[in-house]
Amino acid sequence: MGVMPTKQALELAEGKDLDLVMVANNPEAPVCKIMNYGKYKFEQSKKEKESKKKQKVTEMKEIRVTPNIEKHDFEFKSKNAKKFLEEGNKVKITVRFRGRELNYTKLGEEILNKFVVELEEVSTLDKKPLLEGKNMFVMLSPK
Numbered sequence: 001m002g003v004m005p006t007k008q009a010l011e012l013a014e015g016k017d018l019d020l021v022m023v024a025n026n027p028e029a030p031v032c033k034i035m036n037y038g039k040y041k042f043e044q045s046k047k048e049k050e051s052k053k054k055q056k057v058t059e060m061k062e063i064r065v066t067p068n069i070e071k072h073d074f075e076f077k078s079k080n081a082k083k084f085l086e087e088g089n090k091v092k093i094t095v096r097f098r099g100r101e102l103n104y105t106k107l108g109e110e111i112l113n114k115f116v117v118e119l120e121e122v123s124t125l126d127k128k129p130l131l132e133g134k135n136m137f138v139m140l141s142p143k
Contacts, residue, residue: 003029062092067107074111078118085122085142094137105131112138 001012013020013034021040024031061084063077081091093115095108112129119140126139 056088059089060092061089062094064094064096067095067101067104078115081119082122088142091140092137094135097134108136
């Protein structure tokens with residue numbers, strides 16, 4: 001509409017039952033727009049909600065095992081880990097050492113490496129086996 005005084009712009013907006021919204025606050029000539037501000041805010045919030053719906057939140061699932069895990073238990077836990085990875089979640093596999101088991105950290109590392117080999121078709125290794133206190137863990141993320 002061109003350059004005009006603020007008072008005239010306000011009267012023009014009120015005549016159309018709309019709002020006068022400042023778009024750019026330049027010191028020499030502020031830029032304003034005549035629009036329905038309530039409708040604009042509603043559409044912005046709608047777009048924001050829609051974009052939040054499309055986001056996929058990845059969770060961290062943890063599977064705990066012991067260094068002397070049996071074959072069937074290992075298969076069951078690896079099947080669960082595979083299911084978690086296919087759903088798009090990260091998996092943390094933790095070997096807990098109790099008492100004298102802490103002397104056999106090699107055994108725990110072998111079990112974690114076995115998990116990594118078992119799940120390599122659906123996952124990538126984030127962190128190699130790492131011992132922290134009485135726990136050794138490995139992190140896997142989906143391919």
